Amino acid sequence: MTGQSAPFDFAKAAAVLTDTAARAGAAIMRYFHGASEFTLKGDASPVTLADTQSEAIVVAALKQFAPGIPIVSEEALDGKQGECGERFFLVDPLDGTKEFIKKRSDFTVNVALIDHDRPVFGLVYAPARSLLAVTIAPGHAIEAELPPSASGADLAALEQKKLEVRTADPEGLTALVSLSHLDPETEAFLAKLKIAKRSGAGSSVKFLEIARGQADVYPRFGPTMEWDTAAGQAVLEAAGGKVLTTNGEPLRYGKTSAGLRNPSFIAWGR
Structure with missing residues (x-):
């Protein structure tokens, strides 16, 4: 045990x-x-x-x-x-x-x-x-x-x-967006990147798509809880990706003072 x-x-x-x-x-x-x-x-x-x-x-x-x-x-x-x-x-x-x-x-x-x-x-x-x-x-x-x-x-x-993340195509990234929580902050973030394709998905499937080498970036500015993201982050990081807050710091857990709520974050492939 x-x-x-x-x-x-x-x-x-x-x-x-x-x-x-x-x-x-x-x-x-x-x-x-x-x-x-x-x-x-x-x-x-x-x-x-x-x-x-x-x-x-x-x-x-x-x-x-x-x-x-x-x-x-x-x-x-x-x-x-x-x-x-x-x-x-x-x-x-x-x-x-x-x-x-x-x-x-x-x-x-x-x-x-x-x-x-x-x-x-x-x-x-x-x-x-x-x-x-x-x-x-x-x-x-x-x-x-x-x-x-x-x-x-x-x-x-x-x-x-x-599972292994892919190297991003210089012709443009494939971005994943939430089916239920697409917001102006996400649109503003994506506007700063060279995006070749968008794909909508729900739940932790978005983390998996990056870990499987099917996409490159998933920005999330809407509300999430720690249990929404932890498993997907662990899998993605083991596949060579990373999940960072908008300040560029790793997304961390056990934030009881914040009620286990996450800040905004970006999930990246390679």
């Missing part, structure tokens, strides 16, 4: 959480194909039964795998704040709930390990796309095809491809 002070076993975490993601994805997809009933939380964001069932699966797996590491999960937190500690898991059991409700495929399960303010391990799973991305060692992330399965999955049995 992995505790607060013990070395973190990336390979074992990747294996355990790949199995967990397949099961959480199966729970989510049962609701995806039916009526998308939801309620509004105190911050007016939607939550569905898919969120809560996915969270129960992921949190149970993390408690068994690493009982000594605290878990900060979006739905369990529900507005409550507390100290996170130097090492903790960040979980968003269904990132992109709005996309899920609209029957789009770009919603994800996000799991990250934060160590001294930095996301060092990340898993992002898009069950509607059968797309898994996970760090299997420091500085090494892979992608694999992973269909949702209530019986879980074996990471070792999956065909894995190393």
